[in-house]
Amino acid sequence: MAEKILVASGKGGVGKTSVTVGLCKALHKCGKKVLIIDCDMLRSVDLLTGVTEKLLYDWGDVVLGRCEPCQAVYASADVDVMTCPFSYEGIDGGKMKNLVALFDEQYDYIFLDAPAGIGKGFELALSGADRALVVSTADLVCVRSACRAADVIFASGMSDVRLIINRVMKKDIKKGRLLNVDSVIDSTQVQLIGVIPEDKAIRLGSMGKNIYRTGQDSYIPFTNIAARVRGEYIDLAL
Numbered sequence: 402m403a404e405k406i407l408v409a410s411g412k413g414g415v416g417k418t419s420v421t422v423g424l425c426k427a428l429h430k431c432g433k434k435v436l437i438i439d440c441d442m443l444r445s446v447d448l449l450t451g452v453t454e455k456l457l458y459d460w461g462d463v464v465l466g467r468c469e470p471c472q473a474v475y476a477s478a479d480v481d482v483m484t485c486p487f488s489y490e491g492i493d494g495g496k497m498k499n500l501v502a503l504f505d506e507q508y509d510y511i512f513l514d515a516p517a518g519i520g521k522g523f524e525l526a527l528s529g530a531d532r533a534l535v536v537s538t539a540d541l542v543c544v545r546s547a548c549r550a551a552d553v554i555f556a557s558g559m560s561d562v563r564l565i566i567n568r569v570m571k572k573d574i575k576k577g578r579l580l581n582v583d584s585v586i587d588s589t590q591v592q593l594i595g596v597i598p599e600d601k602a603i604r605l606g607s608m609g610k611n612i613y614r615t616g617q618d619s620y621i622p623f624t625n626i627a628a629r630v631r632g633e634y635i636d637l638a639l
């Protein structure tokens with residue numbers, strides 16, 4: 402049975418999609434079968450995984466009975482991807498849950514990459530998941546919105562919620578230009594699962610480059626967070 406993981410943030414542009422794709426690639430590297438469901442109508446998972454040219458159906462087509470489930474799943478070099486419909490009309494939490502359940506037996510992990518905010522796309526992604534990763538950068542604005550997203554997630558009854566702090570620059574923390582890791586944890590009240598540094602290789606992901614490769618700054622953090630997602634103990638070593 403697949404583990405279904407929501408990736409959410411509140412504020413937009415903090416790195417949810419980049420973190421989702423990097424983590425899923427790391428999970429694939431250790432032999433796991435992974436599906437990413439893009440729950441953001443603005444779509445970006447396909448660009449970061451290189452499946453854009455293949456896209457014909459989205460998961461809305463499956464929910465609304467316009468295609469077979471397998472027709473809306475696109476294989477990349479490592480992870481499988483379902484792209485988002487351009488409207489959530491006719492789709493509710495129950496249907497989303499049923500959609501995800503269709504793939505339960507085929508995958509070890511199903512990631513639901515939420516859009517920014519706590520609107521319908523976020524709610525649908527939340528309905529399909531049984532645990533969550535909240536991504537925040539280390540600044541006041543993003544931390545506040547991460548708190549809000551975490552509150553909504555906890556209020557739904559989900560208890561397995563972990564925090565990823567993204568785009569961390571130690572130099573800027575020292576100079577007081579970013580919050581330190583402890584402050585972000587204290588403010589969000591969410592248990593930390595990992596910290597990802599500012600990394601040019603991740604930035605280039607939005608230009609279609611592979612965002613998970615050896616030698617990049619975030620390779621070990623991605624690998625370690627993936628191991629923690631699998632339940633392994635890896636020291637946080639902040």
Ligand SMILES: Nc1ncnc2c1ncn2[C@@H]1O[C@H](COP(=O)(O)OP(=O)(O)OP(=O)(O)O)[C@@H](O)[C@H]1O
Pocket residue numbers: 410412413414415416417418419420441445515516517567568569597598599600601603604605606607619
């Ligand atoms: N650790 C990082 N280092 C450098 N750039 C990063 C990092 N994480 C994300 N980025 C860059 O930040 C931008 C936003 O990232 P991304 O699209 O993953 O965020 P998002 O939270 O999914 O956005 P949205 O809310 O619009 O869905 C992208 O240009 C991405 O390459």
Ligand SMILES: [Mg+2]
Pocket residue numbers: 417418419441445514515516
């Ligand atoms: Mg995104």
